[in-house]
Amino acid sequence: MATRFRFLPPAGTPVSLADVASTIGAVLAGQEVLEAFKASLCAKVGVRSCEFVSTGRAALTLALLALKELDGGHRQEVIIPSYTCFSVPSSVVKAGLTVRLADVDPETLDFVPEYLEQIDGTKVLAVVATNLYGLPNDMKRWRHLTEGRGIYLIDDAAQCLGGSVSGRQSGTWGDVGLYSFDKGKNVTSIDGGVVVTNSDQIAAAMSTQVKRLRDSTIGESLTHVVKLLVYATFLHPRRYWIPNSLPFLGLGTTVYRTDYPLARYDKWMAPLGSRLFAQLDAFAAQRRATAEGYAKRLPWSARLRPIVPQATAVPAYLRYPVLVASEFRAKVIDVLRREGIGATASYPSAINDIPELRDRLKPEDRALSGGRDLAQRILTLPTHSYVTGEDQDRIAAIMAEVLGE
Numbered sequence: 001m002a003t004r005f006r007f008l009p010p011a012g013t014p015v016s017l018a019d020v021a022s023t024i025g026a027v028l029a030g031q032e033v034l035e036a037f038k039a040s041l042c043a044k045v046g047v048r049s050c051e052f053v054s055t056g057r058a059a060l061t062l063a064l065l066a067l068k069e070l071d072g073g074h075r076q077e078v079i080i081p082s083y084t085c086f087s088v089p090s091s092v093v094k095a096g097l098t099v100r101l102a103d104v105d106p107e108t109l110d111f112v113p114e115y116l117e118q119i120d121g122t123k124v125l126a127v128v129a130t131n132l133y134g135l136p137n138d139m140k141r142w143r144h145l146t147e148g149r150g151i152y153l154i155d156d157a158a159q160c161l162g163g164s165v166s167g168r169q170s171g172t173w174g175d176v177g178l179y180s181f182d183k184g185k186n187v188t189s190i191d192g193g194v195v196v197t198n199s200d201q202i203a204a205a206m207s208t209q210v211k212r213l214r215d216s217t218i219g220e221s222l223t224h225v226v227k228l229l230v231y232a233t234f235l236h237p238r239r240y241w242i243p244n245s246l247p248f249l250g251l252g253t254t255v256y257r258t259d260y261p262l263a264r265y266d267k268w269m270a271p272l273g274s275r276l277f278a279q280l281d282a283f284a285a286q287r288r289a290t291a292e293g294y295a296k297r298l299p300w301s302a303r304l305r306p307i308v309p310q311a312t313a314v315p316a317y318l319r320y321p322v323l324v325a326s327e328f329r330a331k332v333i334d335v336l337r338r339e340g341i342g343a344t345a346s347y348p349s350a351i352n353d354i355p356e357l358r359d360r361l362k363p364e365d366r367a368l369s370g371g372r373d374l375a376q377r378i379l380t381l382p383t384h385s386y387v388t389g390e391d392q393d394r395i396a397a398i399m400a401e402v403l404g405e
């Protein structure tokens, strides 16, 4: 098939006509499914309490505000990885707290242990582990390190819903965990975020935060319906090339901003989220199978290296990350994209190179190199169910040709 008219989106979860029809039908019928959705999420991941809010970044901001209140405002610093989604530092800033960075190891995408082990923890309110691309971090280790030091651990599983470590669900390893139902996620409701906890104290503080929020407006709900229709129509590879060829849409671009609203979850989107959530195990299994397909096929060499998940982790593989020698990465992405494959260079820089943040950072955090190194070498491949074995063969062949030694 001519690749010009077939483009595999970099991320996303196919939404069927039945999903759209049932969501709109439930809205029109005034069906309330949010409470049942909440109960099924708590039961599935194994937590006592969850709060649903407008987005994942709102969830992280509100979780931090709740922890700040519990702490009485003594500890101001929040440690995050030097390379992660820009929503993570923006949530810290929006919560009126101070971003501190711990360097990441490009080989694991996780914290370099020595950074966390040596850090002066007396001013640290929380450590946020971010389980990038659905690869669970070494949560046992970070839990051990934060416990007993008055530091809260946040297991940010915005990208890792469906993953686990030692049989325990990602998002549930910390004092607080979170999930996102944004468009690029394993389970989407176009927008949405969840804070989970097993601590009664944190659950009460979160509930106070959520009570203060406004409901989503009718304008926001209608916008979600329109976005759902657009998403369901254009995510398909035979149509994705259309929005993908419109640069003004800025698909996949990452911007640092703190002006997002903090609001309650849009109930209109609960039927969609709830339907997709019921298929979580099947989505995760399919993504893992796709990841296995890449692991077997890609032409591994010094120029193309895998990221090996830690031994006890079962990844959710929201995307399939690899490390490409930096001098080849732009070319590999360019050729893959010309061939209709949504390969990406992920986030545009390390957190310490976000211009709006640099002046807020301590000199030692500004100088960290692991995130910078990763920002030069990371490449992600799609793992959703539109990726076929044939696509994977083609991706492997393109990479072998561009990277040939």
Ligand SMILES: Cc1ncc(COP(=O)(O)O)c(C=O)c1O
Pocket: 055, 056, 057, 058, 060, 084, 085, 087, 088, 130, 156, 158, 159, 180, 181, 182, 192, 193
């Ligand atoms: C690790 C991480 N945390 C938080 C968020 C924020 O989620 P949302 O996009 O739903 O605001 C994201 C977004 O992708 C993320 O990757």
